[in-house]
Amino acid sequence: MAKEENKKMVEDITSMDVDFAQWYTDIVKKAELCDYSSMKGCIILEPAGYAIWEMIQKDLDRRFKDTGVVNCAMPLFIPEGLLQKEKDHVEGFAPEVAWVTQGGLEPLQEKCCVRPTSETLFCDYYAKKIHSYRDLPRLQNQWCSVVRWEKTTRPFLRSREFWWQEGHTAHATAEEAQARTEQMLNIYADFCEQDLAIPVVKGQKTEKEKFAGAIATYTIEALMHDGQALQSGTSHNFGDGFARAFNIQYTDKDNKLQYVHQTSWGMSTRIVGAIIMVHGDNEGLKLPPHIAPTQVVVCPIMMNKAGVLDKANELADRLKAAGIRVKVDDRDKTPGFKFADSEMRGTPVRLEIGPRDIENGEAVLVRRDNHEKVVVKIDGIEKAVADLLEDIQASMLAKAKEHLESHTFSAATIDEMEKILDENTGFVKAMWCGCRECEDAIKEKTGATSRCMPFKQEHIADTCINCGKPATKMVYWGRAY
């Protein structure tokens, strides 16, 4: 049974068609994912939001470790001198670092910044640890928060402190570093598709958009429901630039001194914003089953009646034993309230169990993504629920893919691109000559920035959309968060 037509199941959430930004904020607040704090620009990750982040951490961490990466923890502070060792890097980050100038009652001899990212710390450390080709590759990661003094902030999407992981690797050869850069980007892309049900475009950033200090930056770009792009994960190849700045050298098999080749890669709590904006609807959050902290919420009906709550707990225990994350909502609230509440919080499946069902040996399953309701036998309910969760996961990915495809356009001329962006929202694929002037001009004319030069190149035209000179790349353009 589909939901009744036009019936809004959850009140108090601004419709996304009316005001997407307000809708986003409403979801964040009402699903209690995060809250504002007394520290300007810094958010509080509330239990519901942190639980999602923990699921993401668990999954990504396993994927990293499967490739030989190990975890560690680096300092929160970076001395000024260390930050300044790599020229491009410090220039890129200088406008947004926070400085500590006093310790206790005394001014510091050398001020230090709160890490905006930890390349310099890892480099300083790797220089001490790496001596021989036998020490390579070095594959480390840390889960931490970093600080960037942003001027405008939005929950999850941009805050002054945010949580992420940053992986830092050192390799003997340029080829190995390049392979690792691509490998990690692929892990992010797979994770997004398989676990977050978010399809992404994989590609390389332009010179203008690349990371400060990198020779190449790769990105996965996701498309939000409002047609704006969100950079969802990045992987950088540093070549030997940092190694030269920090003097990270090893002796190779031929007893020659060589510089290492490095990479770094990260995904942040920003991805929670992507989950909200890709899957959410006017009823609230919609969590992909693979990373939903609670996959099934059991709603007992007439739970004061003898046996109902017992049966609800029994069912929950059975599902738990089958490896499903389940909670019983035994709060003293009406069923209707609990239904709306779980929808707002995005729980993929609701299980209703009441006297009528118990008598028939049945339970009611309702899926969050399309409100479909099915009655199932309690016998074998574990499989029914597990199958349903996988079906929801697949449907959510299919729906998101459909949205991405239907909001990706091609333009052969700048006029065509302007027209497309006037009438639609989303990505525009267009040819580019490769120069900075054209990239800036396209932004000026259309409001869209280059999101990436996709690995899957297509031939749309022979010439750059802006200057008419021969094109070198097909680029995804779009407005971005």
Added chain:
RNA sequence: CGGAGUGUGGCUCAGCUUGGUAGAGCGCUUGGUUUGGGACCAAGAUGUCGCAGGUUCAAAUCCUGUCACUCCGACCA
């Protein structure tokens, strides 16, 4: 950093024009009745009106400053 807007119980807001004992709805607490799409009845608790100055016999209300948040833009992994 520029433009616009908003700060009054946990939340959403009224009150401000024209100064005179702090309001409503929701939520919360307790008891009871309820329960298949946001229940009902009864009794309660909760505020230095963002902050700091000023004007005044008297300020949520008028004036000045300041801080925070939201939206738009600029900037920006």
